[in-house]
Amino acid sequence: MNNKFSKRIREFKPSGTHQLLQMSERPEVISFAGGFPAPELFPVEELKEVCEAVLKEQGPASLQYSTTEGYTPLRLAICERMKDIGIESSYENVMITSGSQQAIDLTGKLFIDEGDVIICESPTYLAAINAFKVYNPRFVEVDMDEDGMIMEELEKKLQAHPGVKFIYTIPDFQNPTGRTMKLERRQRMVQLANQYDVVILEDNPYGAIRFAGEPLPPLKHFDTEGRVIYLSTFSKIFSPGLRLGWICADEAFMARYVSLKESSDLHTDSFAQRVAAKYIEMYDLETHIEKIRAIYKERYSAMVSCIKEYLPPSVSYSTPQGGLFIWLELPESIDSADLLQDCLRNHVAFVSGASFFPNGGGHNTLRLNFSNMSNENIAEGIRRLADVLRSKL
Numbered sequence: 001m002n003n004k005f006s007k008r009i010r011e012f013k014p015s016g017t018h019q020l021l022q023m024s025e026r027p028e029v030i031s032f033a034g035g036f037p038a039p040e041l042f043p044v045e046e047l048k049e050v051c052e053a054v055l056k057e058q059g060p061a062s063l064q065y066s067t068t069e070g071y072t073p074l075r076l077a078i079c080e081r082m083k084d085i086g087i088e089s090s091y092e093n094v095m096i097t098s099g100s101q102q103a104i105d106l107t108g109k110l111f112i113d114e115g116d117v118i119i120c121e122s123p124t125y126l127a128a129i130n131a132f133k134v135y136n137p138r139f140v141e142v143d144m145d146e147d148g149m150i151m152e153e154l155e156k157k158l159q160a161h162p163g164v165k166f167i168y169t170i171p172d173f174q175n176p177t178g179r180t181m182k183l184e185r186r187q188r189m190v191q192l193a194n195q196y197d198v199v200i201l202e203d204n205p206y207g208a209i210r211f212a213g214e215p216l217p218p219l220k221h222f223d224t225e226g227r228v229i230y231l232s233t234f235s236k237i238f239s240p241g242l243r244l245g246w247i248c249a250d251e252a253f254m255a256r257y258v259s260l261k262e263s264s265d266l267h268t269d270s271f272a273q274r275v276a277a278k279y280i281e282m283y284d285l286e287t288h289i290e291k292i293r294a295i296y297k298e299r300y301s302a303m304v305s306c307i308k309e310y311l312p313p314s315v316s317y318s319t320p321q322g323g324l325f326i327w328l329e330l331p332e333s334i335d336s337a338d339l340l341q342d343c344l345r346n347h348v349a350f351v352s353g354a355s356f357f358p359n360g361g362g363h364n365t366l367r368l369n370f371s372n373m374s375n376e377n378i379a380e381g382i383r384r385l386a387d388v389l390r391s392k393l
């Protein structure tokens, strides 16, 4: 049957992380592997009321087919939120997607022909790598430091690869490293994109989850030529299960995105869109996000204290001011994929870092999630990780 599959899929090599993630979800395992929000913060009681109001006021419409662009009141509410972070937009520049993951996939479909060069941070978000891989690009990685992608390196890569299709970046509390791009680099990246005529895909699911430091404007704020495509989502600030994300982009892109989405799923769940819009009307989403920030701040601090206390000093770690992840660099002699096998036997899990490097490397790195775990489990999990690690040093 294999010869029936498209060349694209025959050549696609899955990353293998899916299986490992499944193992890490076993109840006896303390898993730092996923990127799940804290479920106890989901506004379940409020949503009972909201769903009832939606069904009462807009019952048939909420269950009917709808437009591909999305539910206008939700698009307007998104424009209001974006205005607060320095993005001026009309609802016509916003399309609701089924999570920002769909927006990433549609972007691959929109831009990538086989062999095209796309630039990304090294490392970068695993599921974006997989989504783009289907379209067979060449990934050119740009090194990062604690302040995000290094602009001198980016310029070298832009010079070396004329015709780059887009730069994929996660400027705030990056997945997997937790790092944030500093202000000057944001401005510089937009300048370079203008100079080299490249599109920027700004993926920003975590910007609102800042629990320390001052907020920074998104790259889209500095966009004067309509070349920054901004993606965000309700997943980390409200509920990932509702699958509500969005694309904010110039008209030149919007019509194409709409055509692609139309053939993908016609439109995002009408009921979910109306529920989110109604929630925003009836409650203060910002107050809800405040609660998320407070809990994640506490969990982050708990994890960092445990890392300091239990892990050997030869392990370095990122110190994000928000988001869901901490990135570890282990001594060169340790392969985190092997370490993970031993850790799973000791009932603790993480994602080994190599999966986040599209061209390989990063064998001695790993990602830890702190959002979906009690402080006690964080302490116990890091102790288990430390025990296994010490046995290998």
Ligand code: PMP
Residues within 6 Å of the ligand: 035, 098, 099, 100, 101, 102, 125, 170, 175, 203, 205, 232, 233, 234, 235, 240, 244, 245
């Ligand atoms: N981009 C990044 C960087 C992410 O970390 C995630 C979720 N883990 C997504 C996009 C997708 O989020 P969703 O589809 O739930 O909106």
